[in-house]
Amino acid sequence: MTAFARRARASAGRLHPELTLVSYTLLGHLEESDGGRATDLAAHYGLDKSTISRQVTALERAGLIERRPDPADLRVHGLHLTDAGRRILAQVTESRRGAFRERLVGWEEADLERFAGYLVRYNATAEADDQAGAGQ
Template sequence: MSAREPSSLDVVQRELTAFARRARATAARMHPELSLVAYTILSHLEERQGCRATDLAAHYLLDKSTVSRQVAALEKHGFIERRVDEADHRVQVLHLAPRGIEVLATARASRQEAVQVRLAAWDPEDLERFAGYLVRYNADAATHP
């Protein structure tokens, strides 16, 4: 009896798992102070120009206590700061602190360089298709958690 040929879905699942493991494992090499989770949160805060911790929890489908621990660690390192919301003084909004802006820029440059090296031999059309597929996958994943 021979082993069955893996389906396309089997291959996608296996490769996404390998991708996620590699991303976590290499995060420390990109910047020793930033885990993949920390990098993701800082990037989100930069993109949104600040948000509440509850918004982070909702966006990443995480428990509020998990986000609270991550935020506390980022705050302790001086990467983020809390500011009172102008529209509602009862609400605190998380923003990148100057040190967070700096560390995020350094980490982003390292990550971009690593991706550029990995994809240097790809044809531009393949790279464009790959980018489009990633955008499509993540958009679908966001609407079907």
């Protein structure tokens, strides 16, 4: 797992020079959740608010996200992907998919199915653990 995480961090810079693995992860989360607040990101990833603040500032400066007032409470600002943010996220996602396809070429169908099943199982367990931890 450590080697897997190291490769993921190392490959992030190769996929897009402006996008770290953390930046990619935050952009992906904002896309999936159709925006969100910095405090929600900090809580979701278990990161310090100052860490998220630095990441958000960098993403804003790069023009990949923007702050918008929340229509339900104008005192609150949500973070949303810009068109440029969506484009870069799509490019990096496609690059990552291509890299996975290259690594898995030649694998037998049964091996791919087992591998996919294990990943689904692992992610479901991790998500359940995350939700249980959030309820504490």
